[in-house]
Amino acid sequence: MEDIAEFKRRNKCSRLVMIWAASTEIFLKQHAVHKTLATFEQAMRDNHKAIAPSMIYAYAALKSGVPFANGAPNLTVDIPALLQLANQNNLSICGKDFKTGQTLMKTIIAPGLKSRMLGLHGWYSTNILGNRDGEVLDDPDSFKTKEESKLSVLEYILQPEVYPQLYKDFSHVVRINYYPPRGDNKEGWDNIDIFGWLGYPMQIKIDFLCRDSILAAPIVLDLALFLDLAQRTGMKGVQEWLSFYFKSPQTAPGLYPEHDIFIQLMKLKNTLRHLRGEDLITHLGLEYYD
Numbered sequence: 001m002e003d004i005a006e007f008k009r010r011n012k013c014s015r016l017v018m019i020w021a022a023s024t025e026i027f028l029k030q031h032a033v034h035k036t037l038a039t040f041e042q043a044m045r046d047n048h049k050a051i052a053p054s055m056i057y058a059y060a061a062l063k064s065g066v067p068f069a070n071g072a073p074n075l076t077v078d079i080p081a082l083l084q085l086a087n088q089n090n091l092s093i094c095g096k097d098f099k100t101g102q103t104l105m106k107t108i109i110a111p112g113l114k115s116r117m118l119g120l121h122g123w124y125s126t127n128i129l130g131n132r133d134g135e136v137l138d139d140p141d142s143f144k145t146k147e148e149s150k151l152s153v154l155e156y157i158l159q160p161e162v163y164p165q166l167y168k169d170f171s172h173v174v175r176i177n178y179y180p181p182r183g184d185n186k187e188g189w190d191n192i193d194i195f196g197w198l199g200y201p202m203q204i205k206i207d208f209l210c211r212d213s214i215l216a217a218p219i220v221l222d223l224a225l226f227l228d229l230a231q232r233t234g235m236k237g238v239q240e241w242l243s244f245y246f247k248s249p250q251t252a253p254g255l256y257p258e259h260d261i262f263i264q265l266m267k268l269k270n271t272l273r274h275l276r277g278e279d280l281i282t283h284l285g286l287e288y289y290d
């Protein structure tokens with residue numbers, strides 16, 4: 001907390017935001033010590049194994065009056081204790097895991113398939129990546145955190161419980177392979193087995209030759225501006241309208257995360273319009289025909 005105060009003073013800042021962009025941590029489930037601020041603080045004093053480093057950074061930010069966004073798939077602020085602290089101090093939080101490469105493509109393609117009621121037998125995704133993130137994700141415990149974040153998007157978008165004939169029991173596999181020669185130039189390869197009218201099978205292949213950091217950096221900049229805006233307009237707690245930027249959006253307890261990028265974008269735009277006091281976008285357009 002002293003570091004935060006010193007940073008603010010030295011750089012003559014009137015407001016700060018903190019965005020976590022450090023390595024993916026090993027997989028952690030919510031633990032009893034995460035339930036309340038009191039149990040969380042005691043666990044920090046006890047150096048409890050359920051307290052991850054990112055949680056300590058987030059705690060320091062929220063204690064210092066700084067809103068916090070989580071760019072990695074770790075739990076971090078997605079626990080009741082830190083949500084309680086954010087609400088108590090009127091601070092905004094959001095996360096998790098920047099949506100930049102393969103999952104971005106997934107949340108663009110899947111809503112389109114569903115809109116045309118094209119069925120899905122399976123979606124196989126693999127990545128080769130040679131930067132430090134790729135090296136960290138080669139560790140099975142860290143990959144487990146990432147895998148959880150990457151796997152859920154299709155289930156939520158395709159709603160197999162509503163469309164069992166099209167989307168029940170599709171196979172979804174995600175792999176990340178550390179391959180040093182590629183450095184930051186990630187290759188995200190997808191094979192999608194779909195079926196159309198009369199059950200006729202078809203395939204889609206995506207080969208996304210992307211640049212990991214070029215895709216992530218603008219998200220960090222947007223989030224810094226929008227988190228600060230949320231703070232200035234008095235929006236506290238989980239900022240679900242920023243789910244557009246995340247693979248695994250944090251929501252209010254009990255709500256399901258929206259993964260469809262087009263709905264996320266509409267939510268973002270409408271929230272900004274709402275903050276400016278403008279009419280919301282409905283796309284009805286009936287007034288043109290009055």
Ligand SMILES: NC(=O)c1ccc[n+]([C@@H]2O[C@H](COP(=O)([O-])OP(=O)(O)OC[C@H]3O[C@@H](n4cnc5c(N)ncnc54)[C@H](O)[C@@H]3O)[C@@H](O)[C@H]2O)c1
Nearest residue numbers: 021022023024053071072097098099100132133212213216
């Ligand atoms: N396209 C993307 O780049 C992208 C997309 C989604 C999510 N992410 C996530 O963002 C995070 C950063 O990705 P990256 O490619 O910049 O990784 P990176 O390995 O290049 O950088 C991570 C940095 O975190 C530092 N670090 C590790 N543990 C720390 C700790 N406990 N305290 C402080 N610093 C610590 C490391 O020293 C390193 O400098 C990862 O969790 C990654 O999964 C990145």
